[in-house]
Amino acid sequence: MKRIGILTSGGDAPGMNAAVRAVTKTAIHNGLGVVGIRYGYAGLVAGDFVTLTAENVDHLISSGGTFLYSARYPEFAQKEVQEKGVEQLKKHDIDTVIVIGGDGSYHGALALTRLGINSIGLPGTIDNDIPCTDYTIGLDTACTTAMQAIDKIRDTASSHHRVFIVNVMGRNCGDIAMRVGLASGADAIVVPERSYDVKEIAKTLQSGFADGKDHGIIVLAEGVMDAADFKTELLQYGDFDARASVIGHMQRGGSPTVTDRINATKMGNYAVKLLLAGKGGLAVGMKGGQLETHDILDLFEETHDSEEALIDINEEMTK
Numbered sequence: 001m002k003r004i005g006i007l008t009s010g011g012d013a014p015g016m017n018a019a020v021r022a023v024t025k026t027a028i029h030n031g032l033g034v035v036g037i038r039y040g041y042a043g044l045v046a047g048d049f050v051t052l053t054a055e056n057v058d059h060l061i062s063s064g065g066t067f068l069y070s071a072r073y074p075e076f077a078q079k080e081v082q083e084k085g086v087e088q089l090k091k092h093d094i095d096t097v098i099v100i101g102g103d104g105s106y107h108g109a110l111a112l113t114r115l116g117i118n119s120i121g122l123p124g125t126i127d128n129d130i131p132c133t134d135y136t137i138g139l140d141t142a143c144t145t146a147m148q149a150i151d152k153i154r155d156t157a158s159s160h161h162r163v164f165i166v167n168v169m170g171r172n173c174g175d176i177a178m179r180v181g182l183a184s185g186a187d188a189i190v191v192p193e194r195s196y197d198v199k200e201i202a203k204t205l206q207s208g209f210a211d212g213k214d215h216g217i218i219v220l221a222e223g224v225m226d227a228a229d230f231k232t233e234l235l236q237y238g239d240f241d242a243r244a245s246v247i248g249h250m251q252r253g254g255s256p257t258v259t260d261r262i263n264a265t266k267m268g269n270y271a272v273k274l275l276l277a278g279k280g281g282l283a284v285g286m287k288g289g290q291l292e293t294h295d296i297l298d299l300f301e302e303t304h305d306s307e308e309a310l311i312d313i314n315e316e317m318t319k
C-alpha cells in the first residue's frame with residue numbers, strides 16, 4: 001500500500017474534519033502518506049489533490065464543516081467518469097481511498113473498489129439515515145444545536161403562551177426529531193416513520209394550556225411536511241396562538257460535540273487499519289457503541305432502523 005486518498009462527499013457534517021485528522025495521523029503513524037481530495041468525487045475526477053501532514057490536520061479536531069470541501073456529483077455514477085477518477089489516483093500514487101459521506105457516497109466507494117482501488121466508507125451525515133449503523137458522524141452535534149435552539153424558543157413560547165412547531169433536518173429520516181424531541185421535552189414528535197393524528201396533538205396542547213402550562217412545543221421532522229403547513233392543519237383543531245420555526249442549516253455547522261469527535265476519531269483510525277489489512281468495499285458503522293463493518297452491498301439491501309422507542313417514551317410523558 002502506498003498512499004491513502006480521502007474525500008468528503010454530500011452534505012457536510014460536524015466531525016468530518018475530526019475523521020480526516022484521525023485517518024491522516026493514523027496513516028502517518030503507520031508509515032503511509034495521505035492525500036486530501038477536495039470537493040468530493042468532483043475533485044477526484046479533476047485531480048484536485050492536496051498532501052496532508054500531521055501538522056496541517058492538527059487543529060481540525062474542533063472545527064465544523066469540512067476543510068476538504070464537499071460537492072454533490074451524480075456524474076460519478078457513470079463508469080467512464082469513475083475510470084477517469086481511477087486514472088487520477090494512479091497518477092498520484094494513491095491506491096486506497098476513504099470516503100466520508102452519506103448513503104450516496106457509498107456507491108462511489110464500491111465502484112472504486114471494483115476498479116481495483118480498495119475503498120472504505122465512513123458514515124458522515126447529520127441525518128443518521130444510513131443502514132447498518134445506529135450512528136452517523138455529525139448526528140450528535142446537529143441534535144445538540146437543535147436542542148439548544150428549542151431551549152431558546154421555549155423562553156419566547158412561554159412568554160407569549162404560544163405553541164411552536166419546530167422543523168428539524170433529517171431528510172426522510174426522523175432520528176434527529178426523535179432525539180431532539182425527547183431531549184427538549186416536546187409535547188409531540190412528528191416523524192415520517194410514524195402516523196400521527198393532528199387532532200389528538202391539538203387536544204393534548206389544549207388540555208396542557210387548560211392545566212396551566214404556558215407553552216407548547218412540537219418537533220417536526222422535515223420529511224413529514226413544511227412547518228407552516230403543519231401549523232395551518234393544527235390550528236383547525238386548537239384554539240391557541242402558534243408559530244412555525246425552521247432551524248435549518250445551523251444544524252449542519254459548529255464545533256463537533258465530544259461524542260462526534262470521539263466516534264469520528266475511532267472510525268477514522270479503524271478505516272486505516274482495515275485498509276492496512278487489505279480490505280475494501282466496506283462500510284464502517286457503529287452499533288451499541290461498538291465499531292462494525294458491513295459489505296457496502298449490504299447497505300443497498302437494508303433499511304435504516306430508527307429508534308422509535310424514543311417516541312413511545314415521549315408519549316408516555318405527555319398523555
Ligand code: F6P
Pocket residue numbers: 011102125126127169170171222252
Ligand atoms: O443530508 C443533510 C441535509 O442537511 C438534510 O438534512 C437536508 O434535507 C439536506 O441536507 C439539505 O440539503 P442542501 O444543503 O443541499 O440544502
